[in-house]
Amino acid sequence: MKVFEELERRRDWSEDERQLIQSVERICRDVIAPSAAAYDEAEAYPQASMDAINQLGLNAIFVQEAYGGAPMRYRVYLKVVQLISAACASTGIIYATTFHGLKPLIDFGTEDQKQRLLPRIADGAIGALAITEPNAGSDATGMTTSFRPSGDHIVIDGGKIFISNGDVADEILLFGKWSAIDDARASITALILEKGTPGFSIGRTEKKMGHRAAPTVELKFEGARVPKANLIGAPGGGLKLLFQCLNKSRPSIAAHALGIATAAFGDMVAYMNERRLSGRRVIDFQGNQFSLADMATDLAMCELWLDHVAALVESGATDIGVEASMVKMRSTDLAMRIATEAVQMHGGYGYIREFRVERLMRDAKLTQIWEGTYQVHRQLIGRSFADK
Numbered sequence: 350m351k352v353f354e355e356l357e358r359r360r361d362w363s364e365d366e367r368q369l370i371q372s373v374e375r376i377c378r379d380v381i382a383p384s385a386a387a388y389d390e391a392e393a394y395p396q397a398s399m400d401a402i403n404q405l406g407l408n409a410i411f412v413q414e415a416y417g418g419a420p421m422r423y424r425v426y427l428k429v430v431q432l433i434s435a436a437c438a439s440t441g442i443i444y445a446t447t448f449h450g451l452k453p454l455i456d457f458g459t460e461d462q463k464q465r466l467l468p469r470i471a472d473g474a475i476g477a478l479a480i481t482e483p484n485a486g487s488d489a490t491g492m493t494t495s496f497r498p499s500g501d502h503i504v505i506d507g508g509k510i511f512i513s514n515g516d517v518a519d520e521i522l523l524f525g526k527w528s529a530i531d532d533a534r535a536s537i538t539a540l541i542l543e544k545g546t547p548g549f550s551i552g553r554t555e556k557k558m559g560h561r562a563a564p565t566v567e568l569k570f571e572g573a574r575v576p577k578a579n580l581i582g583a584p585g586g587g588l589k590l591l592f593q594c595l596n597k598s599r600p601s602i603a604a605h606a607l608g609i610a611t612a613a614f615g616d617m618v619a620y621m622n623e624r625r626l627s628g629r630r631v632i633d634f635q636g637n638q639f640s641l642a643d644m645a646t647d648l649a650m651c652e653l654w655l656d657h658v659a660a661l662v663e664s665g666a667t668d669i670g671v672e673a674s675m676v677k678m679r680s681t682d683l684a685m686r687i688a689t690e691a692v693q694m695h696g697g698y699g700y701i702r703e704f705r706v707e708r709l710m711r712d713a714k715l716t717q718i719w720e721g722t723y724q725v726h727r728q729l730i731g732r733s734f735a736d737k
């Protein structure tokens with residue numbers, strides 16, 4: 350593992366950043382990792398892990414100081430996501446989803462919105478991002494949830510499915526269509542829906558292959574009324590807002606996937622060094638060394654590309670959709686490949702729940718599906734090279 354330790358050692362963390370990272374490593378080791386299997390088995394919300402995250406004030410690192418935050422560089426946030434996800438992918442995604450849902454408010458909210466809605470997030474409240482509907486997944490423009498203006502309010506009718514954190518969120522970034530605009534793309538609008546809004550209820554909770562401790566639910570809206578003051582951007586500005594936010598949430602999904610990949614890689618190497626067959630260790634077979642070499646090299650490359658994308662985001666660059674797609678696509682494919690190989694290298698034991706790689710393989714699959722499936726990202730990257 351020396352190559353990865355050296356890569357980490359050369360990162361230019363400031364003293365404050367290093368201390369925070371060490372604190373996150375501590376809660377991952379003492380609280381989050383030891384309870385991950387039990388939460389997964391029980392399909393229970395990882396409350397103790399989330400409490401540990403909030404005791405460290407980890408939401409504050411992505412909220413501005415004026416609203417109760419203690420901001421750190423974007424790369425620190427990514428590192429935190431990666432560490433937590435290596436310890437428990439479910440906890441990692443609950444934490445990251447708050448960032449995904451509320452980053453548009455942090456970046457583009459009005460002063461009034463930020464003063465009203467951000468301090469509780471900095472304090473540890475949960476956020477969610479609600480786009481998907483039964484007929485609008487990869488193609489978000491198919492959504493039918495309607496936003497109808499009525500005096501100082503917006504009346505919402507419709508529903509969302511597959512919403513991470515939907516039932517535990519205090520604030521949800523909700524996308525719908527502005528009823529007065531008759532255009533599939535130009536009508537998409539975003540607003541913040543607060544917990545307890547009359548007319549808003551939770552529907553079914555999904556039973557999932559992986560990420561079983563992270564809630565995924567249906568949201569229902571029957572004449573739900575939200576103040577117009579909660580609109581993020583102008584009516585019809587939702588799609589542009591969405592694309593801007595994806596540039597920050599897709600690297601975050603990559604960090605989450607690399608957390609899973611790192612955990613699987615570590616377990617695999619340890620087992621290959623330990624398990625002996627006919628007097629040789631599993632790692633001594635040359636064919637296995639070849640696969641390990643490919644995986645280790647790809648892991649190092651993904652880490653470096655994530656550093657590159659983090660630097661682009663921190664520099665304020667906005668035209669980075671292709672770079673963000675590349676890191677999301679490659680890191681999530683790699684997480685699935687490494688987790689699958691980790692199971693394989695464990696032989697039959699890899700298929701048994703007692704070994705963590707079984708859970709990691711189930712957790713890895715989702716990363717290739719959400720925030721743009723791997724086909725969608727290949728299309729986005731590929732078509733960027735076509736002459737206009």
Ligand SMILES: Cc1cc2nc3c(=O)[nH]c(=O)nc-3n(C[C@H](O)[C@H](O)[C@H](O)COP(=O)(O)OP(=O)(O)OC[C@H]3O[C@@H](n4cnc5c(N)ncnc54)[C@H](O)[C@@H]3O)c2cc1C
Nearest residue numbers: 478479480481485486487511512513565718719720722724
């Ligand atoms: C556990 C879980 C949590 C989720 N959390 C959230 C959340 O918090 N918020 C939220 O809004 N959504 C969430 N989602 C939804 C997720 O983002 C969508 O499932 C995803 O975008 C795919 O949409 P879909 O399921 O409708 O599949 P479809 O869009 O119906 O895709 C079906 C197949 O067609 C392929 N396909 C689509 N377009 C193309 C193309 N152009 N070229 C080739 N193939 C294509 C897809 O890759 C896929 O293989 C979650 C989903 C899950 C499973």
